[in-house]
Amino acid sequence: MTCYPGTLNQELIPRAEDYSLLTDLYQLTMAACYTGEGVEQQRASFELFVRKLPEDFGYLIAMGLAQALEYLEKFRFTSTHIEALRSTGIFAHAPKRFWSLLESGSFSGDVWAVPEGTAVFANQPLLRVEAPLWQAQLVETYLLNTLNYQTLIATRAARMRDVAGERANLLEFGTRRAFSPQGALWAARAALAAGFDATSNVLAALQLGEKPSGTMAHALVMALTATEGSEDQAFAAFQQYFPGATLLIDTYDTIAAAERLALKVNSGKMKLTGVRLDSGDLVTLSKKVRSLLPGVSIVASGDLDEQEILSLKNSGAEIDSYGVGTKLVTGKPVNGVYKLVEINGIPVMKESSGKMTYPGRKQIFRSSVAGKVKTDCLGLADESNLGGLPLLQLFMQAGKRMQPPENLATIRQRTAASVASLPEQTRYLENPISMQMELSEKLHKLTEETKKKPALVSG
Known part of the structure; x- marks a missing residue:
């Protein structure tokens, strides 16, 4: 692999100062041709x-x-950009005015x-x-x-909001499935602008003046269950540091977890605002969980898209919020x-x-x-x-x-x-x-x- 001289960023993370080079080669070769033919202006x-x-x-x-x-x-093009372009040899026959155009142009x-x-x-x-x-x-x-x-993400998000209705919460969970870190930020922004309530992407949320939103992963439940003795202890530990946090209850037995939580809620030993269901028959599970925890918000996730949200609604699923990832940010x-x-x-x-x-x-x-x-x-x-x-x-x-x-x-x-x-x-x-x-x-x-x-x- 040939490395060209210059001090361009090699981390493949786009920086604003390098955006002028974030283009296809033929845009530059055409610009050089236009310049040679005297029509560039x-x-x-x-x-x-x-x-x-x-x-x-x-x-x-x-x-x-x-x-x-x-x-x-x-x-605009910096001297570093121009040096890097020259060093490729591709523009050896380009007119000299092309370089002065890049140097002075905005x-x-x-x-x-x-x-x-x-x-x-x-x-x-x-x-x-x-x-x-x-x-x-x-x-x-x-x-x-x-x-x-x-535009793709915004359209998908708008369709999801349209079928979910105004009262449902829509949460953007797509960062890990987006095509790149930059794509993840754009996807979060587009989803929020098109009707989503929140994003789990911390950087996107903070840059946009929003509050990030999220729950927990199965890893926490498994890790604390293994080291502290039970799933209930894992839930209690998380709520100790994040009171009122939504709990992910489908790591082992969803209904059993909901039954144990209901006992604690009903006895006044725990305040619970939300639970998340990430797998299984979401219609059946959500109805059962609602009967056990009638005052608790239910979040559903797991490869949801607008068709699946509509299907869940039409089937009478008891879901208050939808966490959408893969099928929002891809497709x-x-x-x-x-x-x-x-x-x-x-x-x-x-x-x-x-x-x-x-x-x-x-x-x-x-x-x-x-x-x-x-x-x-x-x-x-x-x-x-x-x-x-x-x-x-x-x-x-x-x-x-x-x-x-x-x-x-x-x-x-x-x-x-x-x-x-x-x-x-x-x-x-x-x-x-x-x-x-x-x-x-x-x-x-x-x-x-x-x-x-x-x-x-x-x-």
Whole structure:
């Protein structure tokens, strides 16, 4: 393995100062080519959208904009970055101006986006970048990374909140199953912003101004049972240091543990606020535990997802809180793409089979009746007579933020309102009917005109 000179972080833990290098190589080689051809400063517009929703998803909840804007604010290349790139030898024939561009460059473009927590559908831009071509190109990878993943988690979380109802507590337990430490932080944030009540991820909770939440693991019960004599002593020891803590009661015999706890609660020897069930027939067990401990909150966990939560509810399970991990932070990907739609004022489009894009800078116009979404119209950004509410807002202009960061409570409220505004059939967990989007007359005309423009072929 060749090691290139420089002092770049080798721990493979992303640092904010290195984010400009957190990109695919071809973004840099294309930027170098643009520079050599003298077009690097031409104004370009790229839009980030999803061509097709994941299977059995009727909508998406846009998320990740906050981290995208933070990234763009800090976007720059240091001398260490440039030295490391030079040392690869890949850019030996790149124009000298490419290096000076990186040395002096920072993001100076505009960003239009739908606010986080907004429901969106296929072929609707979540975000548009308008910037010098080299900048708009280089930021593609990071923007897709954060918006694709957080949008997936937010959508799953919103679906779970939708089926669990307002009264149930939803706890994010996915850190150990997330695809990376960074992914775990983003997953916790997206889940909280989309309706979850708490996360067990201590770093994420504290950074977000939230209180972390959790219970205990089977290891504690087994360790203290082995060393102190019984499961009851393990429970008592934990509650000595954490009074009122939720106890995990399925390490050995769930019902036997609940019966012993009930005796202590009923005799006044113990105050118990919650128990957790992590395995077995959750419907039967929860009903039995409720009969034994009627005033105690029951938390269920163990590979839960939105379908399983709905099934538990429909079966009459006595569950107050759901701890969700693996199936929240993993699953079917959101395949967002980032495509050029305009360069130097010229609308462009991709015409590949199955991957066609619409040309020009666009806006989503959403019409609602009695609080319910009626229609969405995709039009050009300069149209103003289409009716409905324009969803994309200006968040950054000339590299400067135009709106203050939003707190999680605001985004959570928007998510709840967005989901509630959707037709019932769009919210189905299986075979949902997604919203049909209309095209404005001007966008349709521009699409047909752009298709007719012949590709230039040199002889």
